[in-house]
Structures are given as C-alpha cells and as structure tokens.
Amino acid sequence: MSDTVLEELFAVIEERKRTTPEDSYTASLFTHEKGQNAVLEKLGEETTEVVLAAKDDDAAELAHESADLVYHLLVLLSMHDMSLEDLLAELEERR
C-alpha cells in the first residue's frame, strides 16, 4: 500500500468528518451515538477477523480484513485530530 493511497483515503475521511453526508458510513462513525466506542468496537472486530484469516492461512481474506482494520484505525486517528503524518513520522523514527 503506497503512501499516496493512505493520503487519499485519509483526506476522504477528513472530508467526511467535516461535511458528515448522511449516506456515508465514515460520517456515521463520527456522528455515532456511542461516540468513539463505535470505531473502537469495529477495531476490535476487525482485529479478530485479521487473526482468524491469518490462522486460516487465507491471504485474500487477510488482505481484505487488514484493509478494514487500517481504514478504521485512520478514522480513529482523525477522531483524535491526529494526522496521517503523525503515524508515518512515528514509523519513520523507527527505521
């Protein structure tokens, strides 16, 4: 997954946070009555699905569930007014 894909996805997430269109799943996470718990629960579910896909040695499913996990993680970062750069800088520091 290139940085560009992540940057474009994060920009869309930020736009949904700003404009909260009714038909957007992403926007619904920002306006959910459970607050951030909605996305935290999804992160828990998606993590379990990643683990199960790995245990099943199912590469296609592992990629699918990993993408769900990364997407929800980016939503969480945005919810905390963090930027994609915060995540990339942390990874960069570890190189």
Ligand SMILES: N=c1c2ncn([C@@H]3O[C@H](COP(=O)(O)OP(=O)(O)OP(=O)(O)O)[C@@H](O)[C@H]3O)c2ncn1[C@@H]1O[C@H](COP(=O)(O)O)[C@@H](O)[C@H]1O
């Ligand atoms: N990358 C994603 C993305 N990944 C996962 N999801 C949603 O996250 C939810 C995952 O929950 P579940 O696992 O319960 O979904 P499911 O369909 O039951 O199961 P799966 O087969 O997906 O695992 C689904 O509703 C997915 O549609 C996403 N929703 C949106 N995006 C991106 O966000 C952009 C904006 O989309 P809107 O949210 O429609 O504005 C899109 O163009 C995409 O780029």
